Amino acid sequence: MDRRELASLLKQCGSLERPAHSADYRLGECAVRLLCSDPELYREIHGVLSPAFGGESGAELPAGGWRFKAMVSDAWDFERFAQAAEEETVIAQSSGYRTLRGKVVEDATVRYVANAESGNLIAVDNGRKLAAAIGRKPDSSLILDASATIRSILRSELERRGGFVLHASSLRAKDKGVAIIGEKGAGKSTLLMEWLMNAGAACVGPDRTFFWKDGRDIRFSGWPSEIRLKAETVADYPGLQAFVHQDPTLWNGEKYEIPLQRLSSWQVPVVREVPLHVVIFKQYVPDMPDFQVQPLHRREDIVRELRSSLYTPVDPNYPNWIGVPNHSERKAEDTLLGTPGLRFMKLTGGGSRERLLNLAQELVFDENYEQRTHHP
Known part of the structure; x- marks a missing residue:
């Protein structure tokens, strides 16, 4: 999977089209809008995040808000990505709970992280404030990867503003x-x-x-x-x-x-x-x-x-x-x-x-x- 294909996937995340299943998660003045076309995937992610971050649906994101898309895509292929990223950074970090493994590709302001345990891709564009979690099926691993990325973004935005x-x-x-x-x-x-x-x-x-x-x-x-x-x-x-x-x-x-x-x-x-x-x-x-x-x-x-x-x-x-x-x-x-x-x-x-x-x-x-x- 070359970088052009990766960029195409992330471009889908930046689409202004708003599906039926969306919510805005907020922490103070910080916000992330979840966009999800799969209703079951949306319900599960929302269940994890809503007790702490709400989940109301607003007409406009506040200034500096992020857009995040949880996607199921046949175009995503972990093995092809791993082969293409063979010379890129390999993540192997013991966190005290488990050892996480993955591959990382950096491209300008975009960071692509392939989680070897889940087989999912996490894409983050700090410049345009777009992010996504992409998997081949809407299972529990995709729910975990998506909710973890959203809360990491909210934490970063809060700390950047002095929280x-x-x-x-x-x-x-x-x-x-x-x-x-x-x-x-x-x-x-x-x-x-x-x-x-x-x-x-x-x-x-x-x-x-x-x-x-x-x-x-x-x-x-x-x-x-x-x-x-x-x-x-x-x-x-x-x-x-x-x-x-x-x-x-x-x-x-x-x-x-x-x-x-x-x-x-x-x-x-x-x-x-x-x-x-x-x-x-x-x-x-x-x-x-x-x-x-x-x-x-x-x-x-x-x-x-x-x-x-x-x-x-x-x-x-x-x-x-x-x-x-x-x-x-x-x-x-x-x-x-x-x-x-x-x-x-x-x-x-x-x-x-x-x-x-x-x-x-x-x-x-x-x-x-x-x-x-x-x-x-």
Whole structure:
């Protein structure tokens, strides 16, 4: 498959013709329009992306918006591409989850990536803001390649405009937006589950959260991912246990993985674009019999907590080999610390789940907590 044939495929993606199955996914002011002629393929991609990025259909894309086409094409041939790209870059990257292999061809502003595992082609034209995922059949691998590329583009656009991604669970409790930041094993998911199951909160992001400046405020939305829960955690919630046992595919051998789009099946709402009010730095210390709360006011204390538990996460199954710019979280500190009225709390220790939830709710809803309570 020569470059002229590849360019012809990508040109189809840039067609202004809008099929019946289309949606605009948004993250702040960033947008990607999905165009898909196959209804089943569209439904599956939309199911993955819509909980975090919406999916309304607008008349006009905002300035700088991308167009993305998910295609099934008999003209695409992985073996022919691999032969033609024999002298090109070969991708072999261990991501901790799997080893990804593929072939890459660069042509001006266009990057063509052939995924050896799926047999699909991902084409990205940064200059014209066109992209596509092309396969020979509308199977699960094409759904994964398409949704992963769209979310990578949205992340890149958000970061280019000063936004950032944190390793954080996030939720909306009544009218308050809460981000729970901590390293792996800090208890972010435990606190999130308590809020969702026992306090009527809405989920925003299970493990990764996008943040951006909106005037004087910060807003945040989630990443299309899964809530990963240990079996003993699921056992604490009978309703959740009954739900996951209905679908054996949710168990990966170590944890239950519940996709964001499945949360509504057990009456847990998912929301997006929520104003941020409180940041809780969570640290689990099993030999502490109770939790200790430390309000953080000094810049150096807040920066220390951010730097010890904050990173821009790489999509574990789809590292950034599609060529969109990957910006760091370098603006996170200035953005968070420069927002008036934002409150920072450190919650350390161990104790009962009931105590954890009650204390967290007190921190969020009682704005005079620091003045009322003595903290050694």
